[in-house]
Amino acid sequence: LAVSEFVKRVLEDAGVPGEKISVVYDGVPLLKPSRGSLVMAPASNDERKGTTLALEAARLAGVDLKLSRDLERQLHEAALFVYLTYSEGLGSGALLAMSAGLPVIASKVGGLPEVIQHGQNGYLVENDAQEIANAIHLVLADGKLALRIGAAARQTVREKFTVDHMVRRTMEIYRQVLS
Numbered sequence: 001l002a003v004s005e006f007v008k009r010v011l012e013d014a015g016v017p018g019e020k021i022s023v024v025y026d027g028v029p030l031l032k033p034s035r036g037s038l039v040m041a042p043a044s045n046d047e048r049k050g051t052t053l054a055l056e057a058a059r060l061a062g063v064d065l066k067l068s069r070d071l072e073r074q075l076h077e078a079a080l081f082v083y084l085t086y087s088e089g090l091g092s093g094a095l096l097a098m099s100a101g102l103p104v105i106a107s108k109v110g111g112l113p114e115v116i117q118h119g120q121n122g123y124l125v126e127n128d129a130q131e132i133a134n135a136i137h138l139v140l141a142d143g144k145l146a147l148r149i150g151a152a153a154r155q156t157v158r159e160k161f162t163v164d165h166m167v168r169r170t171m172e173i174y175r176q177v178l179s
Contacts, residue, residue, distance in 0.1 A: 001173065004090040004111030022173045026092045027166030030158060031075060033101040039136065040078035042093045043067035050084025050107060050127060057132035075100045079146065080139050084127060088112055095161050098153035103146050105135045121152035
């Protein structure tokens, strides 16, 4: 089982036959819609995650950035979520923020483009501090845009990335293998 088409391609490139790989997207709980005011990003000491880049982009944007180690508990404080990384299978943190109806600005890497449609349910950016700062400004400057993007993000999770979807798809694959 692979958590994204991106991970499936990585496995195929490593020699695993494609017909032996099934994609089952991660699922997240549908959180209560956030109505907070903070710009938030996940806290990480992993150099492949973009914590340092997020801090630099926030500085350029002139906003404070709250780093969270407990997203499920703290996302209600956010108005915008920044998810930057240099390597990503799918992006469960981005999905969790989307489930709370938050607009997400995410790196255009790995499986994230399978989740986020740029300008529709979030924003995909290159890992460039100024480009990220510009996206932060765009979302924070237009409350109606932020609400529209956040609602579309939440709907995306509801339709495709809930825990129920993940469990159903996993059970479907198990039934196929066992029959």
